[in-house]
Amino acid sequence: CQSTTTKTAPATNLFLADELDKLAAHYKAVGNDEWRYFAFSKQAKKLRDLTWEVTDAKQLLSVRSFGQKSVDKIAELLATGALRRLETMQSTDRAQALAELTKVHGVGCKIASDWYAKGITSVEAAVQSGLMTATQRVGARFYKDLQVRIPRAEVTAIVDAVRVALRATLGARGVPAHAIDGAGDATASGSYRRGKPSSGDVDVLLCRRDGGSDEGLIEQILEYMKAAGVSVHHLTHEEEVQRGRAQRSVRTATCSSYRGIIRLPGYELHRRLDLKLYPPEDFAYALLYFTGSDHFNRSMRHYAKTLGYSLSDHGIVHAVKMAGGKDNCVRGTKNLFEARTEQEIFEKLGLQYVEPSQRNT
Numbered sequence: 633c634q635s636t637t638t639k640t641a642p643a644t645n646l647f648l649a650d651e652l653d654k655l656a657a658h659y660k661a662v663g664n665d666e667w668r669y670f671a672f673s674k675q676a677k678k679l680r681d682l683t684w685e686v687t688d689a690k691q692l693l694s695v696r697s698f699g700q701k702s703v704d705k706i707a708e709l710l711a712t713g714a715l716r717r718l719e720t721m722q723s724t725d726r727a728q729a730l731a732e733l734t735k736v737h738g739v740g741c742k743i744a745s746d747w748y749a750k751g752i753t754s755v756e757a758a759v760q761s762g763l764m765t766a767t768q769r770v771g772a773r774f775y776k777d778l779q780v781r782i783p784r785a786e787v788t789a790i791v792d793a794v795r796v797a798l799r800a801t802l803g804a805r806g807v808p809a810h811a812i813d814g815a816g817d818a819t820a821s822g823s824y825r826r827g828k829p830s831s832g833d834v835d836v837l838l839c840r841r842d843g844g845s846d847e848g849l850i851e852q853i854l855e856y857m858k859a860a861g862v863s864v865h866h867l868t869h870e871e872e873v874q875r876g877r878a879q880r881s882v883r884t885a886t887c888s889s890y891r892g893i894i895r896l897p898g899y900e901l902h903r904r905l906d907l908k909l910y911p912p913e914d915f916a917y918a919l920l921y922f923t924g925s926d927h928f929n930r931s932m933r934h935y936a937k938t939l940g941y942s943l944s945d946h947g948i949v950h951a952v953k954m955a956g957g958k959d960n961c962v963r964g965t966k967n968l969f970e971a972r973t974e975q976e977i978f979e980k981l982g983l984q985y986v987e988p989s990q991r992n993t
């Protein structure tokens with residue numbers, strides 16, 4: 633190798649400068665070493681200003697602001713084309729920070745990256761930053777608990793607690809004791825219904841079946857559970873709850889859904905609870921949907937599509953394919969098939985019934 637003299641900075645110097653800038657950016661992002669940040673960015677600038685090509689790291693010992701340590705880094709860059717230190721630091725710090733931040737319910741990779749770019753590397757720092765929504769703050773408060781899967785027996789206990797609250801609620805609405813069993817139900821779905829030994833959350837389907845109103849049923853169930861000593865924290869509409877507005881859950885045309893975090897009295901950890909309320913005519917479809925798995929649902933929906941149908945948690949409607957994109961289709965609004973059971977839905981689609989425990993694909 634022979635050193636050349638050019639007016640503009642040689643490519644090697646620019647490469648070296650870029651790598652030192654990355655090192656500087658790292659220390660800036662992590663925010664714990666301002667001195668290194670300044671030192672490395674200064675050296676990067678110097679390298680860009682040199683008019684001769686760096687071919688041997690030792691040449692830099694005569695350049696101001698370069699010491700033995702940075703000369704060693706330059707030597708490594710010239711010899712291997714990369715800094716192992718930078719690679720490991722980036723993989724550990726950034727990956728670790730994003731991994732921790734995205735553990736918070738409601739924080740995805742995009743938000744975590746934005747926060748990381750602002751120097752936030754821990755859940756605690758994110759809470760302090762004031763950048764979190766109310767829902768994210770609830771998620772952050774319990775994020776450690778929510779990393780732990782829920783043993784099957786505890787899912788059973790939570791579903792039982794919801795069922796007890798539903799029965800009490802129906803009683804309070806004037807349903808006589810002997811009629812309560814037929815007046816409504818709370819059914820465990822999700823991974824629990826597929827027979828899994830542990831679950832990520834608890835999915836419960838609610839249904840009122842005696843023709844009485846189900847308006848406000850979820851709110852009343854939650855109030856009852858709170859009164860019974862269950863710790864309850866809302867993820868849905870948290871802002872409204874905090875402002876003291878009516879504690880309404882999201883209500884679409886025919887279903888209400890609630891997402892929250894609860895802990896039963898006598899239990900150690902807080903757990904994610906999803907409640908969904910459907911009218912009796914949708915229930916079999918909702919049960920099929922919320923039993924999953926999501927992969928199983930996808931393949932069943934895909935199959936329905938090949939027959940010209942669209943399958944959802946509400947029913948089966950016509951789906952007419954339109955030009956322009958494979959998912960561009962017009963869906964009917966009328967449920968084509970009434971179904972009281974999942975078996976009937978499989979039958980309508982000409983499929984063999986599949987037991988929940990066989991839907992784990």
Ligand code: DCP
Binds near residue numbers: 821824834835924
């Ligand atoms: N579901 C779906 N598509 C999604 C999300 C959910 O079809 N994108 C359906 C299938 C799931 C069910 O809702 O089985 C419940 O969703 P969960 O996220 O609670 O998933 P599971 O209960 O299956 O697993 P986990 O044990 O992680 O809660």
Ligand code: MG
Binds near residue numbers: 822823831832834835
């Ligand atoms: Mg689940």
Ligand code: MN
Binds near residue numbers: 822835906
């Ligand atoms: Mn769920």
